[in-house]
């Protein structure tokens with residue numbers, strides 16, 4: 334699929350992993366709708382950088398903790414840049430809870446942001462993709478769904494749902510829309526941790542280094558462009574799943 338000229342929505346697309354995905358899709362010619370929640374200034378800076386280098390970009394803020402807002406985001410992107418045919422579900426929280434202290438509210442909130450909203454975004458997105466154009470969805474999940482975190486229980490349960498959502502919607506929406514995912518390992522340290530934190534984690538990986546956001550962006554772009562892959566979850570984890 335040629336992504337040049339297509340409108341792509343990237344949730345959480347202003348900073349970190351989402352920001353790198355936005356930049357890569359823009360470099361490959363997509364018109365990017367940069368969704369943000371709190372990162373208004375980075376979103377505007379990235380929009381300006383893309384436009385200044387000849388690309389097409391717009392920004393929009395929606396709080397995705399309410400899944401009912403999914404429809405608004407698809408409509409906002411369409412109104413700014415034309416009908417979206419690429420959707421990247423990257424926004425997520427990373428709450429800390431365990432089986433000892435998990436609460437119903439905490440669990441629901443993680444499910445809303447990281448699973449139910451992506452599902453509703455895919456629904457609204459799919460309804461407006463024309464049959465003759467087709468489209469692509471890439472979900473951002475976590476390798477820890479296979480060997481789960483114990484300290485981020487609600488998060489990893491939501492991401493496990495994203496894995497299933499990827500396969501289920503790949504089947505349901507074929508052949509019009511392909512749905513794939515990237516499952517990330519040690520890519521960037523969490524926002525409240527420094528580089529040493531990630532380097533320590535990476536020391537145990539077969540590839541012995543931190544991935545960085547660009548390797549994710551390259552893989553997402555590949556999944557958008559490759560016309561014969563759907564329902565796939567590519568691990569971008571330096572081989573972490575092997576050890």
Ligand SMILES: NC(=O)c1ccc[n+]([C@@H]2O[C@H](COP(=O)([O-])OP(=O)(O)OC[C@H]3O[C@@H](n4cnc5c(N)ncnc54)[C@H](OP(=O)(O)O)[C@@H]3O)[C@@H](O)[C@H]2O)c1
Pocket residue numbers: 344345346347348349350351368369370371372373395396397398422423424425426427446473474475476517518519520521522523524
């Ligand atoms: N970093 C890693 O090594 C790693 C590892 C495994 C999986 N992942 C996955 O990769 C994706 C990106 O990771 P990251 O580390 O770049 O994420 P991050 O720094 O934690 O950023 C989270 C993103 O989600 C958005 N977001 C958070 N709450 C939101 C809300 N209520 N409504 C709308 N947007 C909201 C934020 O937007 P604003 O900044 O605008 O508020 C931000 O762009 C996530 O799905 C994460 O689970 C990352």
